[in-house]
Amino acid sequence: MKPELLLSVDSKQSFWIDPRTKLYMLVIFSIVMIDGKTDGISFWLKPILALIPFFLLLSGRRKKIAIIYLIVFIVSWTVNVFLVPYMGLIGTIIISLLAQFGTRWFPSAMMGYYLLSTTKVSEFVLAMQRMHIPEAFIIPFSVMFRFFPTISEEAGSIGNAMRMRGITGKNFFKNPQAVLEYRIVPLMMSVVTIGNDLSAAALTRGLGNGKKRTSICKIGFHWKDFALMIIVTAALLVFLLF
Incomplete structure (x- = not known):
């Protein structure tokens, strides 16, 4: 990655x-x-x-x-x-x-x-803290910063795997069931899993503990x-x- x-x-x-x-x-x-x-x-x-x-x-x-x-x-x-x-x-x-x-x-x-x-992500979190934004907003936004790039990579990986099996977006009208089953459904499952993992990672890093966090970033x-x-x-x- x-x-x-x-x-x-x-x-x-x-x-x-x-x-x-x-x-x-x-x-x-x-x-x-x-x-x-x-x-x-x-x-x-x-x-x-x-x-x-x-x-x-x-x-x-x-x-x-x-x-x-x-x-x-x-x-x-x-x-x-x-x-x-x-x-x-x-x-x-x-x-x-x-x-x-x-x-x-x-x-x-x-x-x-x-x-x-x-x-x-660390720069964004530090900027939000200096603006005195509540952590109830900082945590979702910090997860969002990692969420979209990770989903983009996951969608690319699924697309590459499906192209090897001859299932592409061009075949949607020929076989829409296969496209939905092998591309959309795995992506939806990945969205849920990645969202949970990133949320857990954000909390593991100390976001939401109610104490002031330190940062090595300089903004x-x-x-x-x-x-x-x-x-x-x-x-x-x-x-x-x-």
């Missing part, structure tokens, strides 16, 4: 920022990008703000995801601004839903992906954190005031 799957992060990062900065940026993105406005100041503000996850993903060595995200956003924004207003009712409903997903939800989703994929705000927070805060103020 790859170490980064358990840590949810690569050991080497060229552009490290504090987990609290990532959370703050995720909240701002959820507020600004979720709005459906594309005229006025939003015509310039949202595309500029949407570039932040792209550069962050590049700095986190997620080049493929970054390029896919940029292409999806550009296409969705172009369709939403220049094509949808001139289409018929039925075409507008169908295409607009897809375009709205790419412009309103996808940037926030990429910020969430960046948070999960570039933050160590803190640097100039990059302040710069990013100033940029997204300014974007929020411009969005709210104009």
